[in-house]
Structure formats: C-alpha cells, structure tokens
Amino acid sequence: MKTLVISGGTSGIGEALAHTYLRRGDNVLVIGPNPEKGKKFLAVADGLGARQHAFFTRADLSLVAENERVVKEIKEQFSAIDALVLCARFFRSFRRVTSEGFEHNFALYYLSRYLLGYGLVDLLEKAPEPVIMNVAGPGVEAGRIHWGDLEMETGYDGWAAMFQGGKLNDLLGVSFARASRGYRTRYVLDFPGGTATGFAGEFEPVTAARVQEMLRYAKPVEAGIAPIVSAIDAPPAEPLSGFFEGRRLHPRHFSRHESDALRLDALTKKLLAP
Known part of the structure; x- marks a missing residue:
C-alpha cells in the first residue's frame, strides 16, 4: 500500500x-482550497468503499x-510518504498579489511546490521508492524566465x-536532484499535454475562447495520466527525469541549466527568509 x-x-x-x-486501495491525501470539492472527493471514496484511505486538507x-x-499537519498524520504529486495551478489573465505580497501565479505554481517538496522530503526518504511528481511544463519551448x-x-x-512557472519548476527539479543533497527521492517532471479535465483560471474573453478551443482537441484524462502513474509506480533510476507527453526528455534538457538552478535556489531562499 502506498501513501x-x-x-x-x-x-x-x-x-x-x-x-x-x-x-487500488492506497492512502490518498488531497489538498485543495474548496471544501465542497473536498466533500465530493470523500464521497467518491465512500462509494469505492475506501473512505478510510481518503483524506482532504483544505488550504490556499x-x-x-x-x-x-x-507540511506540519502531514508530518503529524503520516510516518512516511511514497509519492508527492504537485498539480496545483491557476491561470490568471490579470496580475494578482497574495496577502503575503507574492504574485499569485509565482506563489502557487512555484513557491508552493518548492515548500512542499523540501518540507516533506524527510517523510519521502522513509519510503521504499519515494518520488516527487511535479506536473509542470518540461520540454515546452515557449516562454522565458524574467530574472529581473x-x-x-x-x-x-x-x-x-x-x-x-514551468521553467522555474524545471530549475527546481535540477536543484533538488543535485548529488550534494544526497536524497534517495526521485524527482520527475511531467508535461502531460492538453487533457480534457478543464483549465482552472480566471480569463479575459480572448483567453477564455483560446482555452475552449484547446479543450476541443484535448486527450482523455486517462491517456494524460498514464505516464504519470507509470513513473509513480516505478520511479526512474535517475535522480531527475522529465517526460513530455509520454516521451522521455534527454538529460541534457536539465543539465544545461545547473547554474540557473543554483541562482533560482538562492533567490528563493532570500525571498522566503523573512
């Protein structure tokens, strides 16, 4: 049984x-901001006869x-974690700043994944084959990092x-998997491609139309999650690996960014220091 x-x-x-x-009968804790969706998840678990294995934590x-x-609550609840799966993301057409002063996309899509990964790594290290599955954007050429x-x-x-955000998570994976850290936990980045699961966000009209057009051609969710399930069930041997729509990325995709990964890690620590 996995957790x-x-x-x-x-x-x-x-x-x-x-x-x-x-x-499958595994323990699953899901994190989300909406209590009604949390109740729905627990109701599904009831229907599967798996309520004792289902947990919901409400959090922004x-x-x-x-x-x-x-992180604190999970450490009190479990003695080990087999897989941490990072999926939370929310598109915003207009810039929003959180009550803590961070831009929302940067905070949710990057900082949260940084904090959860490093915060829970000690529980992951106690599992037989621990893995962090970061569902982000490896292999996507569009965009850049705005360092300034x-x-x-x-x-x-x-x-x-x-x-x-996708590129920041690439660098997060590179930094996490550095040999000097000595983690047993495997870090996997996955871009599943467009899946017919919706696209969470707040959109202006042009973007909303674009998103609807994307969803028309999206693959079934079962196809999108298949490579993710495979990597969770049998984590790759390498400390860091990436997949683009099921295709394994060459290690060079990550190794060429080592200096940028160190730079981002230092900037992140500085941002979080207060």
Whole structure:
C-alpha cells in the first residue's frame, strides 16, 4: 500500500490520479482550497468503499503560511510518504498579489511546490521508492524566465507567467536532484499535454475562447495520466527525469541549466527568509 499526497487533487489531473490510487486501495491525501470539492472527493471514496484511505486538507497553497501548516499537519498524520504529486495551478489573465505580497501565479505554481517538496522530503526518504511528481511544463519551448522581475510587476501577461512557472519548476527539479543533497527521492517532471479535465483560471474573453478551443482537441484524462502513474509506480533510476507527453526528455534538457538552478535556489531562499 502506498501513501500519496496530491496538491490540486480535487480537480483535473490531480483528481484523476487521486481516484486511480483510491481504487487500488492506497492512502490518498488531497489538498485543495474548496471544501465542497473536498466533500465530493470523500464521497467518491465512500462509494469505492475506501473512505478510510481518503483524506482532504483544505488550504490556499498560494500562501507560504498555508504550505507550512500543511507540511506540519502531514508530518503529524503520516510516518512516511511514497509519492508527492504537485498539480496545483491557476491561470490568471490579470496580475494578482497574495496577502503575503507574492504574485499569485509565482506563489502557487512555484513557491508552493518548492515548500512542499523540501518540507516533506524527510517523510519521502522513509519510503521504499519515494518520488516527487511535479506536473509542470518540461520540454515546452515557449516562454522565458524574467530574472529581473520574477513576479512580473511590469508587463504582466497570463501566458508568460504560466510558461515562466514551468521553467522555474524545471530549475527546481535540477536543484533538488543535485548529488550534494544526497536524497534517495526521485524527482520527475511531467508535461502531460492538453487533457480534457478543464483549465482552472480566471480569463479575459480572448483567453477564455483560446482555452475552449484547446479543450476541443484535448486527450482523455486517462491517456494524460498514464505516464504519470507509470513513473509513480516505478520511479526512474535517475535522480531527475522529465517526460513530455509520454516521451522521455534527454538529460541534457536539465543539465544545461545547473547554474540557473543554483541562482533560482538562492533567490528563493532570500525571498522566503523573512
């Protein structure tokens, strides 16, 4: 029996993964901001006869304090975690700043994944084959990192913020998997491609139309999660690996970014220090 923690586990790919592992009889804790979706997840577990294996934690993961609370509660609840699955993301056409002063996309899509990964790594290290599955954007060429303005105070664009988030998570994986850290936990980055699970966000009309057009051609969620399930069930041997729509990325995709990964790690620690 595995124990999985899934951020963004009450909708989309995270929800599909949660149901998959509940049906197998594994322990699944999902994290999400909406209590009604949490109740729905627990009701599904009841229907599967798996209520004792289902857990819901309500949290706004765009807040550093909420991530820290969640990490503390999980450590009190479980002695080990087999897989941490990072799915939480929310598109915003217009820039929004959290109550802690961080740009929302940067906070939810990157900082939360940083905090949960490092915060729970000690529980992961106690599992037989631990893995962090970061569902982000490896292999996507669009976008860039705005080093001088990571939170995009100038010229914010929703797509640019999302693409930057994917690249920041690439660097997070590189930093986490550095040999000097000595973790047994495997770090896997996966871009499943467009899946017919919806696209969470707040959109202006042009973007809303674009999203609807994308969903028309999206693959079934079962196809999207298949490579993710495979990597969770049998984590790759390498400390860091990436998949683009099921295709394994060459290690060079990550190794060429080692200096940028160190730079981002230092910047992140500085941002979180207060």
